[in-house]
Amino acid sequence: MKQDLIDTMPPVAVSRETEARLEAFLALLLRWNARINLVASSDPAVLRQRHIADSLQLLPLLPEGEGPMADLGSGGGFPGLVLASAVTRPVHLVESDRRKSAFLQAAAAELGLSHVKVHAERIEAVSLPPIAVLTARALAPLEKMLPWAERLLAPEGVALFPKGRNAEAELAAAQPGWTMAVQRFKSMTDPDATILKLSGLRRAGA
Numbered sequence: 001m002k003q004d005l006i007d008t009m010p011p012v013a014v015s016r017e018t019e020a021r022l023e024a025f026l027a028l029l030l031r032w033n034a035r036i037n038l039v040a041s042s043d044p045a046v047l048r049q050r051h052i053a054d055s056l057q058l059l060p061l062l063p064e065g066e067g068p069m070a071d072l073g074s075g076g077g078f079p080g081l082v083l084a085s086a087v088t089r090p091v092h093l094v095e096s097d098r099r100k101s102a103f104l105q106a107a108a109a110e111l112g113l114s115h116v117k118v119h120a121e122r123i124e125a126v127s128l129p130p131i132a133v134l135t136a137r138a139l140a141p142l143e144k145m146l147p148w149a150e151r152l153l154a155p156e157g158v159a160l161f162p163k164g165r166n167a168e169a170e171l172a173a174a175q176p177g178w179t180m181a182v183q184r185f186k187s188m189t190d191p192d193a194t195i196l197k198l199s200g201l202r203r204a205g206a
């Protein structure tokens with residue numbers, strides 16, 4: 001496994017249009033969160049920092065171009081729907097929980113994000129076009145996600161996985177059986193977190 005040193009994330013600026021979409025998204029999230037459990041906190045300041053800013057920091061790491069993106073286990077829309085508010089490429093959100101996927105569908109419609117497609121099904125079964133950039137936050141250990149990533153990514157595709165303090169342990173556990181290049185980026189929103197950028201993911205010996 002090729003490993004690169006940690007890079008520091010650049011600050012993320014978004015357009016006024018995206019900011020307005022994110023404010024509308026926040027209002028919708030708070031409304032739905034009163035009925036279904038989408039996020040633990042209902043404090044707008046916490047949601048802006050811990051969820052919206054945390055998701056937006058992936059923006060500068062997206063590969064160039066308009067190749068499709070997929071976010072696995074999107075939950076309340078993090079990071080997938082937040083990123084979709086700032087990009088024009090097709091975005092697939094995969095979320096098997098029916099109530100959460102209904103929220104994602106309603107949010108995409110209300111924000112006018114016609115490039116978003118919500119898949120209310122399990123990652124293991126979902127059928128997607130070859131994916132240029134795959135994201136997943138707080139979903140599963142790397143060991144479990146790599147086979148999903150391998151199945152869904154285009155040959156030149158990259159995966160962006162925000163990870164907590166166990167990032168290195170997860171990498172070590174997942175390493176046997178895979179070749180890939182790994183870049184690490186320090187999270188701007190959580191001093192203990194690292195964003196892993198994986199490319200060239202292949203089964204060892206394949």
Ligand SMILES: C[S@@+](CC[C@H](N)C(=O)[O-])C[C@H]1O[C@@H](n2cnc3c(N)ncnc32)[C@H](O)[C@@H]1O
Pocket residue numbers: 072073074075076077078079094095096097100121122123124136137138139
């Ligand atoms: C802990 S939540 C994280 C949600 C969001 N990514 C975030 O960071 O706030 C994990 C989400 O993944 C979904 N999920 C877990 N396993 C899944 C699977 N195999 N297929 C589809 N969705 C799955 C769950 O329903 C849940 O909404």
